[in-house]
Amino acid sequence: MMRSNESAAAQHSCANNQPRTYDETAQVCFVDIRSIVDYAGFDLGGAGYGYFPYPASSFMIYETKWVYRGATTAMVGVAVLFLARRL
Template sequence: MAEKALLGFGLLLIVAGLIWAAQGSGFFPYPAKSFMIYPRPWIVGGALTAACGMALLLWSRRY
């Protein structure tokens, strides 16, 4: 059961991180008046979040 929770949380982190990185880079400017569009820290934070999600995903596959 724990492996399914890690898998789900890992996938959620990957999706959220990719959205944050896309908003920070301007590839996903939604909503148009968001504070997350174009600031560079969101690219780095999103990439780190997605990397943590990938680590959880890989860790869940070990069980």
């Protein structure tokens, strides 16, 4: 029932105000983890390729092994995305 101080539009927009299920919570967590892992992968790959040379004296700059490690890390992030979508 509507309370006297609530409009019909407000009552309708909050009609699906149910707590999240375990699967929905896990999916949100996996998407957050994927974002962090992808950022780390692109950061590693960018530093190895020379696009992100910070700090200037870093041992990772222009090192091919860091490009591969960054690409692998980014692929793990994509795998986590597919795992989250399967939930």
